[in-house]
Amino acid sequence: MTTSAITAKNDKRRAIRRVGATALAAALLAGAALPGVATADTAGKDRPELRAMVQEIADSGFAGAQLRVHDARGDWTGSAGVRKLGEAAKPPTNGRFRIGSNTKTFVSTVVLQLVGEGKVGLDAPVADYLPEFGLDRRITVRMLLQHTSGLFDYTGAILPDGTIVPGIPLQGKEFLDNRYHTYQPEELVRFGLSKPPLFAPGTDWTYTNINYVLAGLVIKKVTGRPYGDEIGRRILRPLGMRDTVVPGTWPGIPGPHAHGYYRYQEAGEWKTVDITEQNPSWASSAGELISTTKDLHTFFSALLGGRLLPAPLLAEMRKPHPKGGYGLGLYVQESSCGTVLKGMGGFHGYGTLMASTPDGSRTYELSMTYGDSAADLGQAYYKADQMLTDKVLCGK
Incomplete structure (x- = not known):
């Protein structure tokens, strides 16, 4: 994630309180026609309130949006906006997209499976598994998964004090010039370790991608296979998730997909670039996966339903840190209807949400593609999240 994305993540709870739920137009709530919404309603019933929601999300500043909802009335999918700027076609409701930090939930699941198998200690020093980095021995595996390591x-x-310390080039023209550059995970870790830590291990919380790059390396060291191979072996193939991809250095998105765009300023002029193709290795095991709303629903439902982790470890995953509201690889939020569980992700051109009630009876998965709008897409992202939480998860 970029520096601006880090700020949004760290201020997530405050931002959500500021946004509040957005009222839909009365005509839409009454079921007025929405010719701009593509739908694939597997329950066989029209859902005008869901069509209205996905249209409102697209209209809030995104090029397009695709939404999947599961509730007592069954499964529904729909999309709004455009698949590609300048064209009329809607985003495919079965389209693939970059899921960003939702990757972390997959990685955490694999690490916790290894904990359950006795191959990794949740409270063991990370240095025991990755001695080559000279890590502070107070940093544990749990701290990586919960973002309490303090690593830069x-x-x-x-x-x-408000000082911005830059990282690798992920913004503006410099990022675009390096969009096909390959980063090795060890290179990313050493860059972070070259800077002073943000705080002593375990004493505070801040969302940092380096934690999950290290977690991916722990998986590789313990199993002898890359983290992506283990995700495939332990999660994707057993659950039949054929549309989820670990791209590595490959810049494309296979199969049907909507295009994502990057808007930046150069010499005082705003420019918009199609950023669909990019080397995602900078995100590595912190955010490189590609998936679909269907596959994310399959994964999150299996995870929360106890099919991937034993009950004690799933309970550990769902314990939120008091400051960040983050468990071990997912967000644990309090809503107007009680606890809800979420994955949240951002990537250049793409924003993704997956969310569920604890019992899995109500869920949603949302992909948003960024276009050329000047709207505050950070606020639009959280506004969409709040609206779907209120209306889908809480049934308001």
């Missing part, structure tokens, strides 16, 4: 993030950081 290779994507950059904002210090308590």
Whole structure:
């Protein structure tokens, strides 16, 4: 994630409180026609309130949006906006997209499976598994998964006094010029370790991608296979998730997909670039995966339903840190209807949400593609999240 994304993540709870739920137009709530929404309603029933929501999300500043909802009325999918700027076609409801930090939930699941198998100690020093980095021995595996290690993030950081310390080039023209550059995970870790830590291990919370790059390396060291191979072996193939991809250095998105765009300023002029193709190795095991709303629903439902982790470890995963509201690889939020569980992710051109009630009876998965709008897409992202939480998870 970029520095701006880090700020948004760290201020997530405050931002959500500021946004509040957005009222839909009365005509839409009454079921007025929405010709701009593509739908694939597997329950066989029209859902005008869901069509209205995905249209409102697209209209809030995104090029397009695709939404999947599961509730007592069954499964529904729909999309709004455009698949590609300048064209009329809607985003495919079965389209693939970059899921960003939702990757972390997959990685945490694999690490916790290894904990359950006795191959990794949740409270063991990370240095026991990765001695080559000279890590502070107070940093544990749990701290990586919960973002309490205190390590400086290779994507950059904002210090308590407001000073911005840059990371690898992930913004503006410099990022675009390096969009096909390959980063090795060890390189990303060493960049972060070259900077002073943000705080002593376990004493505070801040969202940093370096934690999950290290977690991916722990998986590789313990199993002898890359973290992506283990995700495939332990999660994707057993659950039949054929549309989820670990791209590595490959810059494309296979199969049907909507295009994502990057808007930046150069010499005082705003420019918009199609950023669909990019080397995602800078995100590595912190955020490189590609998936679909269907596959994310399959994964999150299996995870929360106890099919991937034993009950004690799933309970550990769902214990939120008091400051960040983050468990071990997912967000644990309090909503107007009680606890809800979420994955949240951002990537250049793409924003993704997956969310569920604890019992899995109500869920949603949302992909948003960024276009050329000047709207505050950080606020639009959290506004969409709040609206779907209120209306889908809480049934308001």
